[in-house]
Ligand SMILES: Nc1ncnc2c1ncn2[C@@H]1O[C@H](COP(=O)(O)OP(=O)(O)OP(=O)(O)O)[C@@H](O)[C@H]1O
């Protein structure tokens with residue numbers, strides 16, 4: 001057991017290095033920083049500090065949620081009544097230890113929940129009251145952050161707290177998100193692209209942005225994080241419900257068996273003692289796993305929080321343990337997502353100046369990061385004469401009589417501007433994915449020159465994204481001479497992005513875990529291939545629309561496979577919602593974060609390795625403790641049955657292999673052991689059984705061996721030792 005003695009989980013202080021080298025279960029080393037942090041290790045003091053909370057859970061209502069422990073609870077009540085009615089040392093000893101059993105079970109849950117409370121406290125600090133400057137028809141009203149409604153537009157400037165969750169709809173800013181992510185380096189949040197989501201409670205460090213509110217007060221990301229780490233929103237997973245049903249069935253069977261013992265005793269001329277029968281029942285029903293089941297689940301979620309992953313459902317965590325396929329989008333997930341225009345390559349007979357002029361027009365109203373980077377490149381490196389500010393702004397906000405914006409969509413994979421001249425003739429400026437533009441050009445009777453196709457191929461093979469630029473219609477003004485109404489390809493814009501470091505080895509690790517990694521991108525096959533090779537994914541799908549992404553997941557799932565998806569864009573949202581595990585990047589859009597069932601605050605897609613390990617560990621821990629609990633209960637037969645019957649059937653004394661002192665001391669010892677084993681296993685239930693990547697059947701065999709045999713042997717030793725002490729107490733015969 002790893003005992004971290006230098007901090008209490010309820011101290012509220014975010015720990016430095018919550019995971020150290022002392023944690024044997026650490027599956028992968030991730031940089032840890034300040035932030036949403038607690039110790040992953042178990043702290044003995046937590047048992048004491050969580051005691052009041054455990055006692056508070058003694059209400060019938062709280063107990064009724066757990067059928068196995070509810071039987072113990074009722075047993076404790078009945079035994080207490082009997083002990084008051086006919087007091088004896090034995091009766092009171094059993095009553096007291098039955099109450100301890102119930103409290104210890106509550107304690108397991110309270111300790112697990114307590115670990116989240118410190119995180120919740122530090123998150124509440126993020127939820128400070130802030131003032132929002134709401135924009136209504138151009139005027140600004142100051143209102144309380146708590147009065148914001150979905151759809152409100154607010155202006156936030158450097159130094160101000162963002163009052164609510166939303167998407168940046170105008171501007172670009174650096175934002176300090178450390179209160180939530182623990183990452184102290186500021187992040188860029190900008191309109192238009194996949195890095196538009198901002199979280200209420202974070203602070204704008206530079207510039208000014210306009211944010212469109214996407215969540216109602218009280219339902220914000222931070223609110224959900226608080227509910228999550230406190231376990232308030234925890235629902236039983238299907239697996240837990242199935243196990244609950246099994247445990248309840250066993251409890252009913254044992255209840256019937258014990259009820260039958262009374263008449264048997266009577267028949268043999270011995271008057272049955274209800275206290276002994278209750279003790280027998282409690283020892284036989286699976287109290288150990290019944291007591292620890294919910295803390296195992298809570299601890300699994302908590303371990304994810306320690307890795308900066310927020311799981312919105314326990315079901316997703318369990319599914320993660322069995323993932324077969326991981327789908328990822330490319331930009332922003334495998335690459336940094338900071339696609340910048342880096343080069344312009346003119347078609348034959350087109351000068352780069354002409355190309356730059358058209359590229360600039362194309363991107364004037366394109367509010368994506370790609371579009372803005374093209375404008376920057378054209379102005380800074382190609383000396384394009386900028387349009388005057390009013391004209392530009394009018395175009396951008398699509399109110400100019402002459403210019404009509406054609407925004408980028410994931411379906412068309414093109415964007416541009418239509419310009420209506422004074423003679424009513426329209427010129428269409430377009431740029432976009434090579435295949436999309438080629439289709440547009442062909443549809444209008446044009447062709448893409450061979451040399452442009454060569455450039456596209458060259459740019460793509462290097463892992464960059466080529467955008468083909470084309471114009472259709474008569475020339476108005478000073479752009480490239482296109483002659484008549486025809487359509488003409490002007491050249492290629494090169495967009496460059498960088499693969500996040502360390503991808504290849506992490507994907508290799510996934511391969512070792514039996515997970516197939518597939519990159520799904522809207523980009524062209526050559527770029528996809530180059531990036532796929534660099535990142536080391538097993539497979540890739542290119543030119544995928546949002547529907548394709550969704551269909552791919554459905555196809556994988558229909559083959560019985562469990563699928564994880566990581567993504568950041570609005571176009572990934574349907575797929576994130578469909579996947580068994582939908583891990584959204586925190587840098588992504590609100591839509592993506594809403595759709596997924598997990599959010600990675602570090603925006604690291606390979607974090608899925610940790611998520612899978614934690615999911616597997618959760619399943620293994622639950623299996624191991626269930627095995628242990630059942631084996632354990634079996635062994636208690638040997639302590640209690642001889643004690644109950646040896647007076648009438650002396651042969652049964654042969655079963656009393658522990659040579660327990662007396663019937664009373666045997667029963668009390670069994671009940672004491674039954675209670676103490678719960679406390680002894682709390683650390684294991686919270687920390688989880690050690691997990692190493694290996695085949696599922698090997699793991700299962702190994703655990704059955706350790707926890708099955710351990711579960712049989714431990715009670716014999718434990719009850720024998722406890723009996724040595726208990727026999728010294730009064731009333732033990
Ligand atoms: N602003 C833009 N204007 C025109 N075309 C664009 C623009 N941005 C991207 N494209 C083109 O559309 C393609 C699809 O872009 P999108 O951002 O939808 O990709 P995606 O499906 O999210 O995949 P990934 O994020 O993995 O690249 C890009 O590969 C590019 O060729």
Ligand SMILES: [K+]
Nearest residue numbers: 282283285287
């Ligand atoms: K038991």
Ligand SMILES: [Mg+2]
Nearest residue numbers: 194329331569
């Ligand atoms: Mg994307």
